[in-house]
Amino acid sequence: MKLAWPRKRTLLAAHRWLGIISAVFLVSLSLTGLALNHTERLGLNNIRIKNGLILSRYGMVSGSDILSFRIHGFDTLSYLEGQLFYSGQPLATGGPPVGLHEQREFSVIATIEALIFVTREGEFIERMDVLQLPFAVLQFIASSPEGEPLLVTDAGQWKPDADWIEFEPYEGGFSVEPLYPAEIDEAGRQSILEAHQGNGLTLYRVLLDLHSGRLFGWGGRTVMDLTAVAILLLVSSGIAGWLRKSVWARH
Secondary structure (H helix, E strand, O other), X not given: OOOOOOOHHHHHHHHHHHHHHHHHHHHHHHHHHHHHHOHHHHOHHHOEEOOHHHHHHOOOOOHHHOEEEEEOOOEEEEEEOOXXXXXXXXXXXXXXXXXXXXXXXXXXXXXXXXXXXXXXXXOEEEEEEHHHOOOOOEEEXXXXXXXXXXXXXXXXXXXXXXXXXXXXXXXXXXXEOOOOEOOOOHHHHHHHHHHHHOOOEEHHHHHHHHHHOHHHHHHHHHHHHHHHHHHHHHHHHHHHHHHHHXXXXXX
């Protein structure tokens, strides 16, 4: 049985297009592979990546996700993914603030699920969850016409005593105490990010995931798999072309 070789034009066209398509990915594989082979010399484990776009690929947040509000005049109350920070330092776990009431002895931070008590210096005192309170969801901190603090909740308005231990129903007018947005400097922003997610990612980890395609999820892995298949097809088409030429040369 005579072996039927593909036409020369077909082999050349397939070889050419496979080479062009896979060239970009082959360059990426080569460069990242070379860098990974010299990790210690290049210090890849000592270089930290904090780019917001790259961090988002790993489910990590950037500084733009931080919510900050003014507290005690010149300090800041910040929130990032379930964590509250006082002037850049971890304070307590909790949701985003919905209210703030400042007193001489202590201040009260309200989230939808808890009351958090802090000193005037920003030190954590206590957390009181809604399970300990006569309502399920906190909405705002407000003030009565007499200037007394009130809690606006899903179960109506409640008036705390002087120590915020007992709460009694309140009916009447009130005005919501607003939260004032604040800007934090870069040092404070980096302090919050480092406290929340460490020092970012090493360049080694990013290059390793880029090399395997994992940096771009299943799509990246699929492209790298197809690149590997393309390399095999390039080798196969090259060998087929060489064999075809050898057969015709003998004839």
